[in-house]
Amino acid sequence: MAESKRRKSPLVADKRYPSKGRKPSAKKRVAKPAGKKATARKTITRRSRRKRSTRKRGGGGGFFRRLFRWIWRVIWGLTWRVGAVSALLLALAVGVVYSSLPEVDALMDGRAKGSVTLLDRDGKVFAWRGDQFGGVITADTVSPHLKHAVVATEDKRFYRHFGVSPRGVASAVRINLREGRGPLSGHGGSTISQQTAKLLCLGVVYEPDQWESEAAYEADCRQGSLWRKAKEAIYAIAMEVKYSKDEILTIYLNRAYLGSGARGFEAASQRYFGKSAAEVAPAEAAMLAGLLVAPTRFAPTNNLQRSQDRARLVVGLMEEQGYLSAAQASEARSRPAQLSEAAAARAGGYFADWVMASGPEFFTRNTTEDVVIRTTLDQRLQSSAEDALKYIFEEKVREGSKAQAAIVVMSADGAVRAMVGGRKTRVSGAFNRATQALRQTGSSFKPFVYATALELGYSPLDTVMDEPYCVDIPGSGQWCPKNYTNKFYGRVTLADALMNSLNIPAVKVAEISGLENVRTVASGFGIASDLAQGPALALGASESTLIEMTGAYAGILNGGSAVEPYGLTELKLLGDETPVMVTTTGIGERVINDKAARELTWMMERVVSEGTGGRAKLPGWQVAGKTGTTQAARDAWFIGFTADYVAGVWMGYDDNTPLSGVTGGGLPAEIWRETMLRITDGMTPTPLPMSAPEPPVQTAQPQRQQRRQQGGFAQDINNLLNSIFGN
Known part of the structure; x- marks a missing residue:
């Protein structure tokens, strides 16, 4: 007790402070409840100790962390600044393109030249030339099957992207690398918007005086450099801002090239199926959409089976993406699209080429308008000539022979009704032996x-x-x-x-x-x-063409007047009712008198009935004609006529190789006969306009002397x- 009351000596710390205001002792502090301030002080104390401990251990990890943070801050700062500048430049570029884009209606028909539609004598379409544009269709008016086929085939995310599809590009690069090509070679990953930008040539309009040719212009539009791809992307984004998705699709549907000169799906549908693009069934829609990848290769007029195989793949895509039910897809596969009669026949390929070459250049080869030409072609006669030529070469010419033949059939006034310019009949732009080959007669x-x-x-x-x-x-x-x-x-x-x-x-x-x-x-x-x-x-010994010679014989048939072979009867601009030009006959001035023509016809009838042209006889018909064989049999001819038609046949080799065992009275006369048998089938025989000469009269010597004089x-x-x- 006495010990406890003993006064303790002051602590050293207490000596530092005056007695006034001296803080409570440690005991008293402990006795008090701990507050927030005390807790914070302890926490800070512990952190300070950890920092001091870290500094004592060297602190290497902290340095690298700080370095990494600094590098990241630099990269991030640079990235967002570059990104911001790039976005600004992209927005500026898109804005510039946006301001230059015209209204949608101005972008539908981008052809530099017009088209020519050729009709036969009955007014039926049999051929087309130039770039055909069938008229404007829209994403709303086109067949839903065709719309879905295009989207399924070309850009299944078309309605979800902003003009460029990063996923599509990445997928295309991956496929190209996997197939051993460069990253930008082959599959391009382009969206429909980007393809439309390419079709529009990024807004560059074709100017003939600024380009070497239209082909050079189109080649420039189709280039696939990285810079060109970037510009296409900018143009596509600008279109996405300017136009709706359906408007972009409408431009695409009208501008795409689909083979055989067809520009746009309406023209292609008319050309291949003879119907509007608004009416096509799933199988037809799939065939049309399948042309986009390679129009010439998959054109059904070039190879129908190949085009149908491609269409089956498109049908599969449409089914996978929910555009066709299983039943619809099965029907489309089992009943593939077929060509229209005109497209399947491609009748008069040589004839159409001749009409285009002989017609007025401004309205045929270089037309800037859409032109409709009515011609003299008779498709029944055309088929007759083609079938006859095929029959003779299959049945009577040795296999592997390179010999060629040509046929021209015309009326007495020079109206050409059929023309075959070579053994390959369904062609366009080929060498026409009926009109271009100069051969000895x-x-x-x-x-x-x-x-x-x-x-x-x-x-x-x-x-x-x-x-x-x-x-x-x-x-x-x-x-x-x-x-x-x-x-x-x-x-x-x-x-x-x-x-x-x-x-x-x-x-x-x-x-x-x-x-x-x-x-x-x-x-x-x-x-x-x-x-x-x-x-x-x-x-x-002179040279001539088959069409010239046949026209000359037509002059004999018509009574001795000159004939200008013609194929064009009426030319109109599309949509106009009044023709630009009309041809009604090819008969010109008289060359020999009617009596001479009728007697000559009688002489030529004897050539067939009794002479060298016997193989050209037609049962029940009078036929006049003449054979022709040149030196060393390099050319063989037979040209003859009934009262209704004149037909000429030439046979030979393109390189002037002599024919083996062939004369004009042989195979050419047989080709003529087979042609005319088919042409006259169902027709009533008509006698030839001929006159037998008066027999000589026995006269006295003075009269005979007068005759000689x-x-x-x-x-x-x-x-x-x-x-x-x-x-």
């Missing part, structure tokens, strides 16, 4: 020699000597023509000479009639090619021989 030229003689007043029953005959040609020496049989037949009538295609009488008749007169008559009938100057003219043909030849040989 051989004996098919002889009717014009005898036409000259008849026009001068000679009779088919006048006679001429078939005997050895030679002519001195200045600069070339002596020329001695021979008959094909290498025989001589003595005195023969002009009719018999033509019937048997004798060469020596033809040369003599040409000499007596005057070579210049023969050239005048042949030119008058439409043979515009250069005609030989020497006596070989009579034997067809007036131009008796045999005496003229005797006089010519006397002048040449002096006997």
Whole structure:
């Protein structure tokens, strides 16, 4: 007790403070309840100790953490600033493009040239040329199946992206790398918006004077560089801002190229199926959408099976994405789309090319308008000619032969009804042997020699000597023509000479009639090619085209008037009622008199009924014609006519290789017969406009002398021989 009351000596700490205001002792502090301030002080104390402990251990981890934080802050600061600047530049670029975009209606038809639609004589479409635009369709008016097929095939997220699909690009890059190509080669991952930007060529309009050609312009539009892709993306985003999704899709549906000259889905639907794009079924929609990946390769007119196989893949995509039910997809696969009759036939490919080449350039090859041309083509006759040619080459020409043939069928006024320019009939832009091949005419030229003689007043029953005959040609020496049989037949009538295609009488008749007169008559009938100057003219040494020769024979059929072969009857601009031009006939000026034409027709009828053209006979029909075979059989011809149609056939090799065992009276005459059998099927036979010559009248000597003085043909030849040989 006494110990407890003993005064303790002051602590050292207490000495530091005056007694006034001295803080309570430790005991008293402990006795008091702990407050927030005390707790905070303890926490701070512990942290301070940990920091001091860390500093004592060296602090390496803290340094790297601070360095990492600093680097991150630098990168982040740089990134968001660059991003902000890029976004600003992108917005500026999009704004510039946006301000230049026109209204949607101005972007539907982007063709630099117009199209030509060709109708046959009955007004049915059989061919198209140029870039066809079938008219504007919209995402609202087009068939829903077609709309869904395009979206399913080209851009399934079309209605969810902003013009560019990063997922699509990444997927395309992955596929390209997996298939061993560069990241930007092959699949592009372009959205429909980006493809539309490419179709619009980023707003650059074709100006003919600024580009080497339209092809160069389109090649520039289709380039796939990284910079070009970036510009397409900007343009696509600007369109997304300016237009609605359906408006962008509408532009795409009208601008896409779909093969065979079809621009836009309406034109393609009309061309391939003969119906509007608003009416296509799922199978047809799938075929049209399948063309987008490679229009020429998958065009059904080039390979229908390939196009149908592609369409099946599109049907699968439509089913996967819920656009078709399982039943609809199954039906589309089991009943694939088929071409329309006109597209499947592609009738008159050579004929259409000829009409385009011979028509007015401003309205055909270089038209800036959409033109409709009505023609003389008869599709039944066209099929007859094509089938006949195919039959002969399959049945009577050795397999593997490279020989070619051509056929032209026309009316007596020159209206061309059918044309086959080669063995491949369903073509466009191919070499046309009916109109472009200049070939020696051989004996098919002889009717014009005898036409000259008849026009001068000679009779088919006048006679001429078939005997050895030679002519001195200045600069070339002596020329001695021979008959094909290498025989001589003595005195023969002009009719018999033509019937048997004798060469020596033809040369003599040409000499007596005057070579210049023969050239005048042949030119008058439409043979515009250069005609030989020497006596070989009579034997067809000159070159001509099949259409010229057939037109010249049409002049004989129509009574002796010149004929200009024609195929265009009416030309109108699309939508106009008044034609720009009309052609009603190809008959021109008279060349020989009607009597001479009728007698010549009688002579040519005997060529078929009794002479070298026997294989061209038609049961129940009168046929007139003439065979022709050139030197070494490089060309073989048969041209003939009934009262209704003239048909010409040429056969030969493109490289002038001689034909083996073929003459004009052989395979060409058979092709002619097969063609005309099909053409005349169901027709009533009509007699030829011909007249047999009056038989010679036995007269007294003075009268016969008078006949000789007036131009008796045999005496003229005797006089010519006397002048040449002096006997």
